[in-house]
Amino acid sequence: MNRTLGVCYYPEHWPEAQWVEDAARMASLGIVHVRIGEFAWSRLEPRRGVYEFDWLGRAIDVLHQAGLKVVLGTPTATPPKWLVDEMPDMLPVGADGLTRKFGSRRHYDFAHDGYLEECKRITLALAKAFGAHPGIAAWQTDNEYDCHNTTLSYSPAAKAGFQAWLQRKYQSPEALNRAWGNVFWSMEISEFSEVELPNLTVTEPNPTHVMDFRRFASDMVVRFNKAQADIIRAHSPGRDVIHNFMGRTLVFDHFDVGADLDISSWDSYPLGFLEDRSDQNDDWKRQFAHAGDPDFQAFHHDLYRATSKGRWWVMEQQPGPVNWAPHNPAPRNGMVRLWSWEAFAHGAETVSYFRWRQAPFAQEQMHAGLLRSDSVEAQGFHEAAQVSSELGALDRELSDSAGKADVAIVFDYPSAWAWEIQPQGREFDYFRLVFDFYRTMRRLGLSIDIVPASAPDLEGYGLVTIPGLFTWTPALIEAVRAYQGHVLIGPRSGSKTADFAIPDSLPPALPKDILDVRVTHVESLREDTPVYLAEGGSFQYWREFLEAGPETENILTTGDGVPGLVAQGNRRYLGGWPDQGLLYDIIMRLASRGGLVTKELRDGLRLRRHGNHVFAFNYGATAFDLSALGWTGKPLLGDLMIEPSGVAITPLSRAGS
Amino acid sequence: MNRTLGVCYYPEHWPEAQWVEDAARMASLGIVHVRIGEFAWSRLEPRRGVYEFDWLGRAIDVLHQAGLKVVLGTPTATPPKWLVDEMPDMLPVGADGLTRKFGSRRHYDFAHDGYLEECKRITLALAKAFGAHPGIAAWQTDNEYDCHNTTLSYSPAAKAGFQAWLQRKYQSPEALNRAWGNVFWSMEISEFSEVELPNLTVTEPNPTHVMDFRRFASDMVVRFNKAQADIIRAHSPGRDVIHNFMGRTLVFDHFDVGADLDISSWDSYPLGFLEDRSDQNDDWKRQFAHAGDPDFQAFHHDLYRATSKGRWWVMEQQPGPVNWAPHNPAPRNGMVRLWSWEAFAHGAETVSYFRWRQAPFAQEQMHAGLLRSDSVEAQGFHEAAQVSSELGALDRELSDSAGKADVAIVFDYPSAWAWEIQPQGREFDYFRLVFDFYRTMRRLGLSIDIVPASAPDLEGYGLVTIPGLFTWTPALIEAVRAYQGHVLIGPRSGSKTADFAIPDSLPPALPKDILDVRVTHVESLREDTPVYLAEGGSFQYWREFLEAGPETENILTTGDGVPGLVAQGNRRYLGGWPDQGLLYDIIMRLASRGGLVTKELRDGLRLRRHGNHVFAFNYGATAFDLSALGWTGKPLLGDLMIEPSGVAITPLSRAGS
Amino acid sequence: MNRTLGVCYYPEHWPEAQWVEDAARMASLGIVHVRIGEFAWSRLEPRRGVYEFDWLGRAIDVLHQAGLKVVLGTPTATPPKWLVDEMPDMLPVGADGLTRKFGSRRHYDFAHDGYLEECKRITLALAKAFGAHPGIAAWQTDNEYDCHNTTLSYSPAAKAGFQAWLQRKYQSPEALNRAWGNVFWSMEISEFSEVELPNLTVTEPNPTHVMDFRRFASDMVVRFNKAQADIIRAHSPGRDVIHNFMGRTLVFDHFDVGADLDISSWDSYPLGFLEDRSDQNDDWKRQFAHAGDPDFQAFHHDLYRATSKGRWWVMEQQPGPVNWAPHNPAPRNGMVRLWSWEAFAHGAETVSYFRWRQAPFAQEQMHAGLLRSDSVEAQGFHEAAQVSSELGALDRELSDSAGKADVAIVFDYPSAWAWEIQPQGREFDYFRLVFDFYRTMRRLGLSIDIVPASAPDLEGYGLVTIPGLFTWTPALIEAVRAYQGHVLIGPRSGSKTADFAIPDSLPPALPKDILDVRVTHVESLREDTPVYLAEGGSFQYWREFLEAGPETENILTTGDGVPGLVAQGNRRYLGGWPDQGLLYDIIMRLASRGGLVTKELRDGLRLRRHGNHVFAFNYGATAFDLSALGWTGKPLLGDLMIEPSGVAITPLSRAGS
Numbered sequence A, B, C: 001m002n003r004t005l006g007v008c009y010y011p012e013h014w015p016e017a018q019w020v021e022d023a024a025r026m027a028s029l030g031i032v033h034v035r036i037g038e039f040a041w042s043r044l045e046p047r048r049g050v051y052e053f054d055w056l057g058r059a060i061d062v063l064h065q066a067g068l069k070v071v072l073g074t075p076t077a078t079p080p081k082w083l084v085d086e087m088p089d090m091l092p093v094g095a096d097g098l099t100r101k102f103g104s105r106r107h108y109d110f111a112h113d114g115y116l117e118e119c120k121r122i123t124l125a126l127a128k129a130f131g132a133h134p135g136i137a138a139w140q141t142d143n144e145y146d147c148h149n150t151t152l153s154y155s156p157a158a159k160a161g162f163q164a165w166l167q168r169k170y171q172s173p174e175a176l177n178r179a180w181g182n183v184f185w186s187m188e189i190s191e192f193s194e195v196e197l198p199n200l201t202v203t204e205p206n207p208t209h210v211m212d213f214r215r216f217a218s219d220m221v222v223r224f225n226k227a228q229a230d231i232i233r234a235h236s237p238g239r240d241v242i243h244n245f246m247g248r249t250l251v252f253d254h255f256d257v258g259a260d261l262d263i264s265s266w267d268s269y270p271l272g273f274l275e276d277r278s279d280q281n282d283d284w285k286r287q288f289a290h291a292g293d294p295d296f297q298a299f300h301h302d303l304y305r306a307t308s309k310g311r312w313w314v315m316e317q318q319p320g321p322v323n324w325a326p327h328n329p330a331p332r333n334g335m336v337r338l339w340s341w342e343a344f345a346h347g348a349e350t351v352s353y354f355r356w357r358q359a360p361f362a363q364e365q366m367h368a369g370l371l372r373s374d375s376v377e378a379q380g381f382h383e384a385a386q387v388s389s390e391l392g393a394l395d396r397e398l399s400d401s402a403g404k405a406d407v408a409i410v411f412d413y414p415s416a417w418a419w420e421i422q423p424q425g426r427e428f429d430y431f432r433l434v435f436d437f438y439r440t441m442r443r444l445g446l447s448i449d450i451v452p453a454s455a456p457d458l459e460g461y462g463l464v465t466i467p468g469l470f471t472w473t474p475a476l477i478e479a480v481r482a483y484q485g486h487v488l489i490g491p492r493s494g495s496k497t498a499d500f501a502i503p504d505s506l507p508p509a510l511p512k513d514i515l516d517v518r519v520t521h522v523e524s525l526r527e528d529t530p531v532y533l534a535e536g537g538s539f540q541y542w543r544e545f546l547e548a549g550p551e552t553e554n555i556l557t558t559g560d561g562v563p564g565l566v567a568q569g570n571r572r573y574l575g576g577w578p579d580q581g582l583l584y585d586i587i588m589r590l591a592s593r594g595g596l597v598t599k600e601l602r603d604g605l606r607l608r609r610h611g612n613h614v615f616a617f618n619y620g621a622t623a624f625d626l627s628a629l630g631w632t633g634k635p636l637l638g639d640l641m642i643e644p645s646g647v648a649i650t651p652l653s654r655a656g657s
């Protein structure tokens, strides 16, 4: 393998005279990939049909001549003003019914056919112009789908698109009425054109109605992305098609979009994400304010490794303080290096920093770059340089791929939509539940693969967990049946049919030979009223009342006498949302029964196995002696005494496993 | 009397083949009343003028043949899509100016004349079709007026209706200008058509303007309900007309609507209401998370006993976990039975459970029924069966009616509107104030009647309290003058004229022979700055500066020397919002002076006198020995040692009174 | 000088028969100035062109005959209904895109040309009618600009006005694109008509775009005010033109508006403002709930003394409880007097109470007056009477003006806009930062002048502070260069160019001979992650990474080794937001190096030097012995032992300075 570093660059922001020097500095830093162009539509086509591609060609030439490989972005995240003025109904509409305006970015509705055509037109023009350029190594479609929440748009275009989508799905209004249960509250329709978008209703709309709208909205993103990918593939053969996903963005199915990409990438902002999208409490946020959550990036690395079947990048790596979170602290020295290595430990091909030079103007002027706005090298530059030098020494020693992980979590975007539509208890959030499982496994030193519910391959894992799954696919049922290792299912898994109804046989709706358990009813709980288990620990937020068949065994029971964890062969069903300690115990025992070696890691320390090596990362503020985990000998990188922000790599054989 | 149980049933949700078995199971459970039909418009009239009543007739027949009595609901809470598409301006408009859409329920504006005509049309058709059916025992108009807050709608229809209402009330713009004080801020109008609805103003609108709008909105609900009641009475003689009110819903005057009903009923969801509409703190909510607030249901039982002059039902009784509150815990075992008996203790004729079978689809799929969605009996079923069996044993022994209570609270919907319009301090809420008085009396073991300010009968009570009354009616002044018992008035009572102005003689605006006290000014207080009384205790949130005449006596005085509680004969004026302990002391002393026996009940225990019996209820989590309250001998129902969720009934003579 | 008391009076609210008695009571109380007329448009012109000025003339006559001086308000804050109906597009539009409606006040858009013409018409009519009346002493333009937040309006009128404003400023779209950095995110425009208002964007709009919109919006207020001032000056020569500003209202540049006034005035509501616009914590709010923040009024007194070059009034002084804050407590006895004297201590010419008599009707019926609504004297009346009597005794002894203060703070409205647009950290608020500096100086017993960044005169101060300045003016750079005393600059000062970009030389962008320091980057901090300084104390919310040149000296250094306070000659740069204790130490040391005498005042006690006297005020709840501060001898007013709500005045020579 040839792991590379990259950087995001905006030649249109700087005098052309500066490009050559910039390219030379990039190359000498050890940068290989340079992403450009993704916001430049107004410069590429200042008026309809007037293409000004020359400057972009010259920029590509300059980079290419410096030995750099260009990732060219399609500029469709920032349609120019003249285009919006031509088709103002392309603008997205909020759930409040108010149209969003031109003036920032992502001001379009994914369901707008006219805008889709415009995107195909500009993509085609760019692909024809630069598709065969030897400097072009890859393409990025658009930028950060759903950043700023435009996937769910309530525009006339979305309404028409949704009605057509429903007609294709259901064929007849009667079928739709039946599937949605529209007899309830007289919601029946007699033509598809009667279907409204599910916003601004007097009280909650029908969950099946919303679920179909969510599926439709996700499909519109898939359609949008595929339209560009197809054009690029036709006109720029041999180049990878990439999109840069975001963190904790669940509104569209990244497996579906990822299927049309060669490489999934994501934009990793550890400090910003800890501030603006973490469920952790204030104490945790304080503790990791300058380091980022020790598991959040890892989760997304593992997720996006899955969405395009293994190939993945970090397209934007936070290089210093950013501008968009409620607070924007500076990374502790060493963290930019650590984050880069954490990505490589999870199998990244490329880690690309955002951005080359801080722009002194416009919205992101307070967002650090590798260079300061006065072109002096910033802290991120020095850390990238260190990574580059370390990569030079180690890249060949490391395996080509991360390899199969110890354990797997089944992850499923529709489940996120389902529980957002019907949380039933205020705290019930699919990501939060799955992430609790993920973090627990990581605290145990396990390496994790994320597996889609739609196409699950469970072979070879020591343990598979399936928390909060909306509905079973036949494939997943068969995979569970075939799988010989331990499976931990629930809470709330299989609790709905695909039509968002309670299954006839009640949840979890598995054949009795797999799991003879029924959830007769559930309760959602205030944070201060957990349900305690007889064996210790508690269920928080959510607990289920289980009836279990004769082939099952009670492993845990609640204080009020309800089965809490039930086993049937190698399969277990968990009837509640366990507190952190309880989940730790459950998973530790199952992992150990599955023959896995676990370690008890303190909060700041994390491990990741990559091929024949183990990586250690210290997100904490104090040093730690890795010998306590059984590490022996001098690591390939770093020391046994791992300092704050430190990284260590050692062969599997010396990692105490 | 013949107390009955009932249930809510949706034949249109289930295969017709199942109806007979369902009816038989209901009958064998001891159900007498079955409410049906209230959301079925799209099945009764799938297209304009195409009435499909046959299925409903067959359903009524099936129930009737099983010996059940049908309560038939008019389906007007869920106008079908075709009707909304015909007259889209029937949709309600929020204070934000945004129109609410079809897609759930209650999507209509009470002030829309066209929709009113449609409701009369479908009601007439149903009344003609089924009014004389021997299985029809009663009718329910619409469903849960103002559930989901549509009474206050800011639509063009509401604007036109309001202008016409004002014209009838004031006759001339000059009279309106005078009444509202429109000289202030140049708000004067010269034609009624100039009056706007009081939303989206730059800063607060004129309180008299808003008050009239609130009166108008309430009147529209009255008009809407009366239109249906009149038709039903004309075509279904001898059947009771009922509406099912909600908890803590104050936006329309339930006394006014109740005057057009034979029976007031309400939908009692103790756990949901504790979660989503209680002022109590987290500790209280935690303590009663699985039992419900010990006083909230009682208050509404007493309230709705008053709104239709004595006859009242629980139309929907929570049978298990629901789906709509922030958290939806399961009732503790026994609570469904306890809630049922609490209703009977307050004089209910019928307690009807919502719903027969949990529907596995649509919005309420997580709402428990007496049966699970797979038709197995749920916990609520077993508890209803127990109540049915106990009723069989006891119904004849119990008095026909609850009889006159010990004490009375004057309750007044316009006062709730007034203080919502002009709280003056953030915490000032009429319901909260009244409920503080109610709970205090109940903690003292007293039984309470609620008396409307509009038609007060104060005779025979040991104590009458009048907190927070917006404005006096002449009838109430005369009733207070005539009443010989103790009256506790205030805080804030009589502080406005009917035109929402400060009375010329200053509050409380009573003749000097009744109470020679003036509130010269008031202050609203942060929670952390109470005003302490010299005698102990404090005023929280609100205190008044009183000037009292020579015939008065100071009972309590604030630490800064202002009269806090003033007496004049049997009448007392209270110049602040007392803390819980202070209010307890004040009421205990007054009750005892009024010859009432009080008991000091701990939080979970409650008593209710019904005719010649006393009921005890244990909402708490530990058992209690009722002998400590002076109970002797074996109770008719239950034991002296009352368990959690327990109910006990004993003759008055053995209850230590 | 002749310090006066005033009162706000609404003859149109009362029977004409009462006017004579009211005027007589005012005069006997010692009132001199009476403001009238500012909300009376519907009475002055009930229909277009029908002027009814007679009643106003009679009211002026009555007041004049009682020896009172009238301040006549233009009624433009309350356009009547008929006018709004004629031009409904004059209404302001919120950032939510929703039009605000008639029904309260301030329902107009400053940018609406048609409404501006109407205001000029009514102002001209009034100025012609009463401009020469001997009873007219002054005029008030409109009332409380931006009370209720209408300066930022997103109406079509504002959009057209903004485009025209931009065209005047930039001349060409290219210049605008360059200045705004519109190449970023393809935001480029090709005609000024393409510029949108910066609301309802998908994510944040360009900060330069917003900054220009904020400048435009401020200019519209200036234009609006100047149009009236010009007419009044032309037709009412010799009379002062006044506007009444509000507290913590930063949305328009009060220096710009003030330049067109003879006298700045403001409406001082100490209790209301503590409740609804203070950053202080709950404990502080509790402590001063009945006294008001000890520094908030002082700050605005000093600010509005600056906005019209020295002449200033309190136009509305809170006289008792008000109606509009979340809680509305009563002032502690004596506070109305204290507030009045605090204003005079800061150089006020007039303190005018709002209002004469409490109106029993409409929005402000719960707002106290000097008289109760039943015309009995309220507490405020008695305290005003005391001030009047004390003024009679002392006015001649006191200096004509407050004189130059000890220290200065540079204050700048655009800086407030800038950091609201780009806080970078949630807590960064310009007013809060400046007020921290102000309060610290006041805790040190220093008297403070506020100096505009646009026209700074720094001569003669012992210390000048410049926190949080958006951008330097050449005048201010020269003033700093010339100034010999100590200057404390930062944090965040000079961090942007006028085009809202990071300066080429990085912040603070001062010539090296003034301050050779560069802020390479910054971080915003969670409240629980301060940066500690090696010398003690901490930076909260905000800290900068400084690089300092060879001519500088490190005064303070952070625990992680970054310069925290850097000195170069008499100039210091502060690289963070200091906690209260640290700021106290820094300023105390600088003040003492600047030869100023400081005192350590506890929270409730405050001093203000006025000419040759020092005033002491006790906002606290316990008495204090002023001898502890070095006061000697019997004060002119009050005693050395200053009681709660007490005021003392002593000659400078006896104040221990």
Ligand SMILES: [Zn+2]
Binding pocket: A144, A267, A316, A354
């Ligand atoms: Zn990004």
Ligand SMILES: [Zn+2]
Binding pocket: B144, B267, B316
């Ligand atoms: Zn209901």
Ligand SMILES: [Zn+2]
Binding pocket: C144, C267, C316
């Ligand atoms: Zn005011």
